[in-house]
Every structure is written in structure tokens, then in C-alpha cells.
Amino acid sequence: MRNRIKVLFIMCLVIPGLLFTISCTKEKPPVSDTGTSSSSADETAAAAKAKADADAARAKADADAAAAAASAAAQAALDEFINANVLFAFESDVLDDSAKAILLNKSAYLRANPGLNVTVQGHCDDRGTLEFNQALGDRRAKSAKNYLLDLGIDASRLNTISYGEENPIDPGQNDAAWAKNRRAQFVIE
Amino acid sequence: MKKFFRMATPIIIAFTAFLITPAAFAQQDYIDFTKPFLRKIPVAVPYFKPLVGEEDTEITEKSAELLASYIDFTGLFEVKDRAAYLFDNKTGGIIGPEIDYPNWRAINAELLITGGVKFMDQTVILQLRLFDTVKQEFLIGKQYSVWKKDVKKAIRKFSGEVVHHLTGDYGNFDSRLAFISKSNGKKEIFICDFDGTSIKQFTKTNSLALNPAWSSDSKWIAYTSYERNNPDLFIKHLNGEKKLLSSKKGINTTPAWIPGKFALAATLSFSGDQEIYLLTGSGKIIKKLTSKWGIDVSPTWSPDGKKMAFVSNRSGDPQIYILDIETKRVERQTFTGKYNTQPAWSPKGDKLAFSSMDNGHFNIYFLDVETKKTFQLTKEAGDNESPTWSPDGSLLAFSSTREGVSRIYVMTAYGTDQRRLITIPGQQSQPSWSSRGLK
Numbered sequence: 001m002r003n004r005i006k007v008l009f010i011m012c013l014v015i016p017g018l019l020f021t022i023s024c025t026k027e028k029p030p031v032s033d034t035g036t037s038s039s040s041a042d043e044t045a046a047a048a049k050a051k052a053d054a055d056a057a058r059a060k061a062d063a064d065a066a067a068a069a070a071s072a073a074a075q076a077a078l079d080e081f082i083n084a085n086v087l088f089a090f091e092s093d094v095l096d097d098s099a100k101a102i103l104l105n106k107s108a109y110l111r112a113n114p115g116l117n118v119t120v121q122g123h124c125d126d127r128g129t130l131e132f133n134q135a136l137g138d139r140r141a142k143s144a145k146n147y148l149l150d151l152g153i154d155a156s157r158l159n160t161i162s163y164g165e166e167n168p169i170d171p172g173q174n175d176a177a178w179a180k181n182r183r184a185q186f187v188i189e
Numbered sequence: 190m191k192k193f194f195r196m197a198t199p200i201i202i203a204f205t206a207f208l209i210t211p212a213a214f215a216q217q218d219y220i221d222f223t224k225p226f227l228r229k230i231p232v233a234v235p236y237f238k239p240l241v242g243e244e245d246t247e248i249t250e251k252s253a254e255l256l257a258s259y260i261d262f263t264g265l266f267e268v269k270d271r272a273a274y275l276f277d278n279k280t281g282g283i284i285g286p287e288i289d290y291p292n293w294r295a296i297n298a299e300l301l302i303t304g305g306v307k308f309m310d311q312t313v314i315l316q317l318r319l320f321d322t323v324k325q326e327f328l329i330g331k332q333y334s335v336w337k338k339d340v341k342k343a344i345r346k347f348s349g350e351v352v353h354h355l356t357g358d359y360g361n362f363d364s365r366l367a368f369i370s371k372s373n374g375k376k377e378i379f380i381c382d383f384d385g386t387s388i389k390q391f392t393k394t395n396s397l398a399l400n401p402a403w404s405s406d407s408k409w410i411a412y413t414s415y416e417r418n419n420p421d422l423f424i425k426h427l428n429g430e431k432k433l434l435s436s437k438k439g440i441n442t443t444p445a446w447i448p449g450k451f452a453l454a455a456t457l458s459f460s461g462d463q464e465i466y467l468l469t470g471s472g473k474i475i476k477k478l479t480s481k482w483g484i485d486v487s488p489t490w491s492p493d494g495k496k497m498a499f500v501s502n503r504s505g506d507p508q509i510y511i512l513d514i515e516t517k518r519v520e521r522q523t524f525t526g527k528y529n530t531q532p533a534w535s536p537k538g539d540k541l542a543f544s545s546m547d548n549g550h551f552n553i554y555f556l557d558v559e560t561k562k563t564f565q566l567t568k569e570a571g572d573n574e575s576p577t578w579s580p581d582g583s584l585l586a587f588s589s590t591r592e593g594v595s596r597i598y599v600m601t602a603y604g605t606d607q608r609r610l611i612t613i614p615g616q617q618s619q620p621s622w623s624s625r626g627l628k
Contacts, residue, residue, distance in 0.1 A: 127546075128507075129551070136484065139484065
């Protein structure tokens with residue numbers, strides 16, 4: 001609550017300030033066109049060039065910013081594709097709604113990046129026994145893969161591998177860690 | 190009657206019984222060590238007596254201690270504290286007429302093992318005898334002529350004789366175990382002797398190796414390896430020869446050799462579902478053994494090879510089932526608890542050991558195959574998993590987190606004498622006990 005009041009107070013100061021700055025800019029008189037009766041053609045040309053250069057620089061900066069934004073967005077999408085794991089309940093290979101939502105995003109990404117092939121890794125938490133988890137990891141990877149097939153992704157782009165309980169993300173022995181470890185994880189080939 | 194052992198290797202120069210077995214031997218009642226709450230037999234194992242040549246205490250004392258430790262390892266005996274013995278190994282009697290039975294009875298020993306050693310140039314002649322101090326009679330005697338460095342082998346042979354005299358079975362002294370331990374941060378298969386000594390790294394997959402399983406001649410180990418970036422099955426001979434057994438799409442895992450055959454069951458998932466198949470020793474599929482939707486994994490064979498127990502979640506949770514190979518009938522075995530896995534069929538066929546989760550912890554149980562009754566063997570000691578029977582069925586090795594990270598322990602078939610078996614640092618799991626020894 002206290003923080004929120006602080007933020008509101010700061011905004012009260014900052015927003016009018018911004019408005020003032022903008023209005024100032026608008027009211028600035030045009031300089032280049034006045035008092036040039038004695039100016040030579042050279043000077044005119046020089047001024048025009050300077051303006052063109054400035055425009056070009058501005059355009060380039062805009063383009064760079066756009067490219068950077070696009071590349072950041074692409075990186076973010078890639079990061080999400082790699083890092084957003086499909087999670088499962090204990091002993092289960094069933095996809096719940098949030099698992100399906102994540103797989104929908106994966107399918108969109110795969111469609112937008114037709115050159116990508118992936119391996120879907122199936123993992124378990126370490127509460128079960130080793131051998132059963134090898135089979136359960138296989139089922140989880142296949143669950144995720146089959147859903148992507150239903151969403152129209154080509155089977156040739158999707159491999160699966162089970163690691164059972166051998167590669168936990170979080171070694172902790174608590175519900176939060178176990179939940180993270182019961183996953184289908186996507187790795188780009 | 191008594192069979193003489195063939196020589197294990199050329200290094201045992203000669204190996205002969207030098208005394209005749211008592212005539213009453215054939216009628217002897219054996220101890221059934223699978224019966225719970227067996228009373229341990231008190232036994233005395235004094236230092237060996239130097240008979241000829243210069244005494245080497247590595248043999249007269251250390252080998253006697255080794256013999257006592259082997260006898261103790263079985264869980265059948267209580268080895269009496271040597272400090273209490275009224276016996277001097279330089280002068281004391283070690284053959285029948287010389288034995289001072291009252292002295293041994295005074296420390297409550299009911300059995301006595303004596304040793305006499307003749308020190309030759311390069312070899313030793315070891316005479317070992319077992320006496321009944323209650324009946325005051327000689328039971329068995331053996332003489333071993335061996336290189337000095339092979340005294341341990343003779344001690345193991347005689348330990349087998351002692352156990353055989355009492356149980357009708359030569360015990361586990363020539364068996365080995367395989368288990369998983371880490372090397373360079375990767376899980377690999379290691380092997381060791383029955384008592385956890387002579388540990389050697391067996392695989393170098395440099396990836397991930399799991400599920401070791403001994404062939405019934407104890408010469409091959411089947412296992413899962415990720416060295417080709419998929420869980421594939423390999424078999425590897427103790428001489429180093431390695432073969433790829435199954436590398437189908439999906440998992441190729443949990444191998445189990447059929448007793449007496451060069452064939453095995455394993456879980457494969459190339460069809461999309463995890464089913465158990467019967468494979469030849471070269472990896473050809475003979476037939477599909479399970480066909481229910483869901484996970485079917487961890488096969489284990491009855492000693493006659495007619496039945497196979499396995500884990501399935503066909504009813505929801507992982508439970509243990511038995512398949513009759515001929516009738517194809519499948520019968521659920523476990524009904525208590527929601528997570529019963531890792532079945533291991535006992536060598537005599539009467540029991541299925543398994544691990545069961547209760548309150549978030551695993552413990553080892555066995556199921557009496559006939560009565561369907563279950564008995565709990567471990568409790569309140571971390572997670573206890575992966576039971577594996579010794580070849581004589583008297584012991585179970587298993588993994589436990591009772592002292593922190595997972596390590597390998599051993600106990601008797603009725604849960605007593607639980608102790609750590611493998612003492613190398615790090616984390617160990619999935620012990621697998623070989624069959625009868627390596628000839």
C-alpha cells in the first residue's frame with residue numbers, strides 16, 4: 001500500500017513534466033527559414049544535407065530499434081520454447097489444460113520455424129522407482145509429442161527420449177522441486 | 190554324497206579332501222535358513238596353527254579372521270570373540286583327538302573351525318576342519334595346497350563347505366554383484382565380490398548405464414545404456430566382449446535373463462506402448478509377453494522359467510503381476526499400497542521380494558508366492574529399494590538412503606543383520622546379484 005502511494009506521487013510529478021516538455025517542443029519557432037535573406041546557395045545546400053543526414057540517422061536508429069525489438073522478441077520466443085516445460089501430476093502422463101496451452105505455444109513456434117526439429121525429453125521426479133520412471137518418462141514424452149501431432153506438427157520433426165528420474169532440474173526434496181522435475185522438456189536438435 | 194570341487198584356476202595347485210566324511214552325513218537334517226527367527230549357531234574360529242616352516246601371520250591370523258568374517262556374513266552364525274578363547278594357536282590341538290572340547294564349550298561355542306598351515310617355499314598347505322563341540326565330533330575336513338596369494342580362494346571354498354554341511358547349499362562365496370555407481374559424474378556399472386570387495390568398473394559408456402542383470406551362467410551382464418543417445422540394451426561379457434542387443438525407437442530397458450537360457454525378457458516401447466518382450470541373446474524378438482495398454486516393466490523369472498512377475502499400472506497404480514507363460518494367465522499379486530515395484534523372484538521360487546511405497550518412503554517386502562502373505566523386511570530407515578537375492582536365497586542386497594545418499598546394503602532373507610555392503614564413496618544403486626559362481 002505504501003509503495004503504491006509512493007508510485008502515484010511520483011507519477012503526479014513526472015506526467016505533467018513530460019507534458020510540459022512536449023508542449024515546449026511544439027512552441028519552438030522554426031529557425032532555419034527566418035533571417036536567411038543574405039544566405040548563399042552553399043549554405044542552403046549544407047543545411048539541406050544536414051537535415052537529410054539527421055533524417056537518415058533517425059531512420060536508421062528507428063530501424064535498428066525495430067530490429068533489436070524483433071530479435072529480442074525472437075529470442076524471448078525461443079527462450080520460452082526451450083524453457084517452458086510441460087508439467088505432469090505424480091505418476092501421470094496426462095496433459096492438463098496448462099500443459100495443453102504450453103503445447104499450443106510450442107506448435108505455433110514450430111510452425112513459425114519450419115526448419116526446427118526437436119527432441120522431447122520425458123522426465124520424472126525421484127519419488128518413484130528407477131525402472132518404472134524410465135517407462136513413465138517415455139509416456140510423458142510421447143504424450144507431449146502426440147498432442148503436437150494432433151495440432152498438425154509433422155512427426156518427422158519430433159523425437160522422444162526418456163531419462164526417467166536421472167536428470168532432475170531441481171534436486172530439492174519438496175513438492176515445488178518435484179513438480180518442476182515431472183516434465184516434458186523440449187530440446188532443439 | 191560329497192562332490193569334490195574342480196580346481197577353480199591353475200593357481201590352486203591341488204585340492205583334495207583328506208578326511209572321510211562321517212557316515213551319518215547323508216541322514217543329516219539341514220537348517221532351513223529361510224525360516225524366520227533362526228537362532229544363530231555360536232562358532233569359534235581360532236587363529237590357525239603354524240605346522241611347518243616359518244609362520245606368516247598374514248595367513249595364520251588374517252586368514253582366520255577372513256574365514257570368521259565369511260562365516261559371519263551368512264547371518265547363520267555368531268562368531269565368538271577370539272579374546273575369550275582358551276587356546277594358543279602355537280600349541281593348541283587342532284585335530285580330533287587333541288581338541289579340548291570342554292574349553293570350547295566353556296565359551297559356549299557349539300561349532301569349532303580349526304586351521305593348520307604348512308609354509309612351503311612359494312605355497313602353503315592349509316588344513317581346515319569343522320567340529321561339533323556339543324557332540325564332540327569331527328564333521329568335515331579339507332586340505333588346500335595353494336600359492337600364498339590364493340589363500341583367500343581356499344578360505345572361500347571352505348566357508349562354502351561349512352555352510353553346505355549345515356544347509357545343504359554351498360552358499361554365495363563364489364558369487365558377485367553388479368551395481369550402479371558414478372564415474373566422472375556418469376552412472377556406470379561396477380562389479381564386486383559377494384562381500385563387496387574387489388570392486389571394478391565394468392562399463393565405460395560415458396553417458397548413463399542402468400538396470401544391470403546377470404545371465405544365469407554369470408558370464409554376461411545385460412544393461413541399459415544411453416551411449417547412442419537412446420536407452421538401448423547391451424550385453425557385455427566379463428571378458429570385455431560387448432554386443433548391442435536392442436536399439437529400437439523408444440525405451441529398451443529392464444532386462445531379465447530366463448534361468449538356464451541365453452534369452453531374456455525386456456521392456457521395449459517401439460510400438461508406442463511399454464510392453465515386455467522375450468528376446469534371444471542376440472536381440473531378436475521371440476514374442477510379445479504383455480499386451481495391456483499402460484506400463485509393463487521390470488520382469489523377473491521364476492526359477493523354472495515358466496512364470497514371469499512384472500510391474501504394470503494397468504489397474505491405475507504400479508502393482509506386481511505374475512504371467513503364466515503357457516496359459517497366458519495374468520494374476521495380480523499385490524493389493525496393499527499404491528506403489529509396488531521392483532519384483533525379484535527368489536532362487537528357490539517361493540518368494541517375490543519387492544519395494545513398496547508407504548507414506549512417501551520405500552521399504553522392502555517379500556510375498557510368499559503360495560500363500561500370498563507379505564512380510565516387511567525394512568522399516569524406518571530412509572528409502573529401501575531394488576532388492577536382489579543371493580544365489581542361495583539366504584540373503585538380499587538392496588539400496589538404501591538410511592545413511593544419506595543411496596548405497597548398497599545386505600540383509601538376511603528374513604530381514605535381520607542389515608549392514609552396508611559396498612563402502613566406496615559416492616552414490617550407489619540397483620544392485621544385481623549373480624547366479625551361482627564363476628567356474
